[in-house]
Amino acid sequence: MAGVAHGNACKGGSLSECLHVKSLRWKECTLSSPAHLRFSRKCGHGVSRVQATISRTDPNPDVVPSSPDAGKRKHTDSIKDEARRHGLLEPPTTFSAKYVPFSPYTPTDECYSLDEIVYRSRDGKLLDVQHDMEALKKYDSKYWKSLFDSRVGKTTWPFGSGVWSKKEWVLPELDNDDIVSAFEGNSNLFWAERFGKEMLKMNDLWVKHCGISHTGSFKDLGMTVLVSQVNKLMKTNKNLIGVGCASTGDTSAALSAYCAAAGIPAIVFLPANKISIAQLVQPIANGAIVLSLDTDFDGCMRLIRDVTEQVPIYLANSLNSLRLEGQKTAAIEICQQFDWEVPDWVIVPGGNLGNIYAFYKGFVMCKELGLTDRIPRLVCAQAANANPLYLHYKAGWKNFEPVKASPTFASAIQIGDPVSIDRAVYALKNSDGIVEEATEEELMNAAAVADLTGMFTCPHTGVALSALMKLREKNVIGPTDRTVVVSTAHGLKFTQSKIAYHSKEITGMQAKYANPPLEVKADLGSVMDALRSKLSLAL
């Protein structure tokens, strides 16, 4: 069976129509092994260089046609070899992206190639990655939906990743061979049935578990993109000596893991004694250069910016807009998981504030390309101990003032001078957004009560859940509103604070849902007494 759709018959329309016109025999294809197909370069439709996943009977020269394993990967091949044989390692030329100043109200012609090492515009503004939307719009929503849907759950390089399954919208010009991926993304969207019903009288509450990921946080989504681009740059820019970040624990873990996977030196600046042990051990184990500094995150951030200006170390914080291209795929994924229906609300914990903008960007892109018809209202949730955005919102967005962030159990968002403040304000203003805050007691109690319904939440998710509870109480969020809470990290990174909570060791905190273990003598009588005191059983 022919494996290539011939382009000369193509008259436009969606991809499926295009395939239908060109090769009716695709319909007959029911091969055991899905393979990726590069369409004919001659196709007038322009899909010529777009990669799509289609089940096909492949005249693969490397497999014996009569073999029952026809189409399967040879045992000597890696998944990259397989992709190479199918011509999938070269990037398509159809799509492109560049850096532009983040200046949505005053458009400018200033732009930079993604291969340049640049983090700010000429006048010091943040940058944004701008895609050639006209090129993307040449394909209709049906095309993008079926392309993205066809890639979910596969092991085909690199589309098995939830980030790279959206590659055309992320970093289209990168050679797939340069990608450094742990098949991140595709994270669980959990229906919080009991928490929703019993705590909030809600029937459509969801938690997007971005922390169930390679290094245990959503940072993997951005870091696969950034480290892949660095992997490419290092081949041509021999000066680059490594990649560095300041971190409250999750960014450093992700950077270290992806750098280790690629053999690239990672340098991480951490505020001493302000991150969890689980977070600290991650870069140590992955062989990063770990500097534990006697300052807070904002101090580490200032230092890494100074250092990366003086030495050729690539900056991996979300000041670098490449990161947000990966993070925005979580928003696209949410739409996809709801079969391209848009939730009413999405609640995101906020510290350095790159992620709230990344979500906004993902939702806007889905809408602009016709996959969805609106964007959700965004809520950014901050810890009251580190709440510069909340104060700015309450002041009617007048005169942003950084704050000195106080210690919070939500340590990953203990940030007083967020780098992405302008991006966040823009995202919130344009999504009819809201900012909420949570005290230490509120966030710990919210995390604990969610855990009692089967989750295992990090304190930052506790901040978002607490924001939800407040907005629900005020009936800003309605009982039937489809609401997604973004869980940013895995609860297992934060066992120290959870143990302190359940042991009722936190001074001044009413740990409403503490469930300390009972210390019981190992004899039947004592065990029965303990059970009697806990269960209303006639034992």
Ligand SMILES: N[C@@H](CCOP(=O)(O)O)C(=O)O
């Ligand atoms: N919470 C972050 C802080 C750094 O933010 P980033 O957006 O610049 O990566 C962390 O885990 O380090």
